[in-house]
Amino acid sequence: MKKEYLIYKLSDEVKNSCKIPREAFGEYGVKRGLRNEDGSGVLVGLTNIGNVIGYERDDDGTLKPSAGKLYYRGYELNDLVEPLLHEKRFGFEEIAYLLLSGQLPDEEELAAFRELLNDNMLLDHRTTVNIIDLEGSNIMNILARSVLEMYTYDPNPDDISRDNLMRQSIELIAKFPTIIAYAYNIYRHSVQGRSLHIRHPLEGKTIAENFLYMIKHEDYTELDARMLDLLLIIQAEHGGGNNSTFTVRVTSSTRTDTYSSIAAGIGSLKGPLHGGANIKVVNMFHHLKEYISDWKNIDEIDTYLYRLLNKEAYDKSGLIYGIGHAVYTMSDPRAVQLKKLAGELAKEKGREEEYEFLKLIEQEGVKCVTAFRKSTKPVCANLDFYSGFIYEMIGLPEEIYTPIFAMARIVGWTAHRIEELNFEGRRIIRPAYKNILSPKAYVPLSER
Numbered sequence: 521m522k523k524e525y526l527i528y529k530l531s532d533e534v535k536n537s538c539k540i541p542r543e544a545f546g547e548y549g550v551k552r553g554l555r556n557e558d559g560s561g562v563l564v565g566l567t568n569i570g571n572v573i574g575y576e577r578d579d580d581g582t583l584k585p586s587a588g589k590l591y592y593r594g595y596e597l598n599d600l601v602e603p604l605l606h607e608k609r610f611g612f613e614e615i616a617y618l619l620l621s622g623q624l625p626d627e628e629e630l631a632a633f634r635e636l637l638n639d640n641m642l643l644d645h646r647t648t649v650n651i652i653d654l655e656g657s658n659i660m661n662i663l664a665r666s667v668l669e670m671y672t673y674d675p676n677p678d679d680i681s682r683d684n685l686m687r688q689s690i691e692l693i694a695k696f697p698t699i700i701a702y703a704y705n706i707y708r709h710s711v712q713g714r715s716l717h718i719r720h721p722l723e724g725k726t727i728a729e730n731f732l733y734m735i736k737h738e739d740y741t742e743l744d745a746r747m748l749d750l751l752l753i754i755q756a757e758h759g760g761g762n763n764s765t766f767t768v769r770v771t772s773s774t775r776t777d778t779y780s781s782i783a784a785g786i787g788s789l790k791g792p793l794h795g796g797a798n799i800k801v802v803n804m805f806h807h808l809k810e811y812i813s814d815w816k817n818i819d820e821i822d823t824y825l826y827r828l829l830n831k832e833a834y835d836k837s838g839l840i841y842g843i844g845h846a847v848y849t850m851s852d853p854r855a856v857q858l859k860k861l862a863g864e865l866a867k868e869k870g871r872e873e874e875y876e877f878l879k880l881i882e883q884e885g886v887k888c889v890t891a892f893r894k895s896t897k898p899v900c901a902n903l904d905f906y907s908g909f910i911y912e913m914i915g916l917p918e919e920i921y922t923p924i925f926a927m928a929r930i931v932g933w934t935a936h937r938i939e940e941l942n943f944e945g946r947r948i949i950r951p952a953y954k955n956i957l958s959p960k961a962y963v964p965l966s967e968r
């Protein structure tokens with residue numbers, strides 16, 4: 521039998537072996553996608569870290585959509601972001617301190633923490649050489665491989681004591697930007713034939729500034745760096761239930777090592793329904809800019825959005841990327857904040873016409889998805905809707921949009937890993953699957 525045919529045959533058989541009728545989920549009371557009937561998530565854990573609020577409940581328990589709110593360690597995200605915007609101050613390191621420890625640092629603690637992160641940004645020579653050697657064009661994949669390799673160079677990789685977990689967490693938060701910047705520079709050199717620059721992080725600079733420096737040398741402004749800093753803050757944490765953080769919690773519950781668990785989280789975030797949506801949104805926007813001739817014509821926009829929903833255009837997935845969320849209903853507070861920031865930056869960079877078009881796509885995208893799926897649950901733009909447009913205006917390449925998300929979310933992942941391994945009453949996460957296949961009698965090989 522030809523090998524290609526065998527693969528086709530095996531795959532064809534999957535059409536039957538994968539059949540699970542949708543109604544069976546209701547019949548057996550299975551929570552499809554770990555979701556209740558009303559779309560809310562099944563409660564699977566308790567946490568002191570992030571709190572994601574997208575709805576309230578009436579007295580009879582009915583889900584009541586509400587404006588989205590996000591809390592980091594009890595503080596509302598907007599209350600953390602507004603002073604930074606007002607004081608024109610960098611804050612990612614401060615938020616990382618808060619998320620890891622539960623406390624906002626005082627000035628002395630913050631200065632020491634910043635220095636600690638800065639000291640740890642440099643990669644050891646072997647890791648740099650290994651990144652140069654790693655082939656591949658996907659930076660998320662290279663990031664995951666580099667993280668797994670950090671296990672080899674860690675003198676104490678399997679120790680899950682609190683002190684060791686904190687040391688590893690700080691090293692990962694500090695090294696992610698350097699790994700991503702080096703991996704991108706090497707990709708640009710080998711795939712696009714550009715000169716190769718390996719710039720080491722500078723002392724006394726924040727993570728956002730150093731990241732831009734490693735990627736773009738001096739070709740960035742103070743405003744660009746502060747925008748990136750805010751994007752890092754806004755993406756740093758989202759409770760225990762988002763797919764990548766839950767992946768980190770599930771793997772951590774087996775007491776595996778930090779690097780295995782974080783590599784799994786990276787794999788989850790890469791998916792286009794999760795962190796990978798930021799590239800999909802930007803590419804979808806480029807596509808719409810090309811195919812819609814009048815950027816102000818609502819009928820033309822709606823017609824095209826319905827073509828997306830009907831799987832006739834763009835990637836034919838039937839999705840309008842950047843719209844919809846598992847928890848948020850009326851608004852995602854991060855998208856609200858990013859929409860405002862994108863507007864200010866667009867004015868600065870002379871891209872207001874595109875910004876106005878993107879806003880119309882949001883407005884009409886929400887309407888079309890709501891009408892198309894005939895659900896009463898409201899949908900809204902999510903975090904990924906405006907983030908890519910901001911990166912583009914800062915002059916960052918799309919290959920690193922999802923890696924930048926990982927560079928922020930590593931803070932939430934490590935905070936949740938530490939919590940998963942330290943709360944009283946912890947237990948390996950192990951849900952159940954109901955098997956719905958009838959038993960079969962074994963047939964000897966010679967009789968098949």
Ligand SMILES: CC(=O)SCCNC(=O)CCNC(=O)[C@H](O)C(C)(C)COP(=O)(O)OP(=O)(O)OC[C@H]1O[C@@H](n2cnc3c(N)ncnc32)[C@H](O)[C@@H]1OP(=O)(O)O
Binds near residue numbers: 797845889897903
């Ligand atoms: C950082 C982040 O991860 S934010 C999310 C980034 N992802 C995206 O932007 C991708 C586009 N959006 C989506 O695919 C979804 O809204 C998700 C994955 C974010 C949430 O999914 P769910 O929690 O299942 O959404 P919800 O319960 O509100 O809606 C489910 C139904 O509406 C559909 N739907 C939801 N959002 C969209 C959308 N943007 N475009 C088309 N259909 C959609 C789903 O496909 C699903 O249909 P089905 O029941 O026929 O399978």
Ligand SMILES: O=C([O-])CC(=O)C(=O)O
Binds near residue numbers: 757
């Ligand atoms: O919570 C989710 O499902 C996805 C999300 O917005 C995030 O991880 O930031």
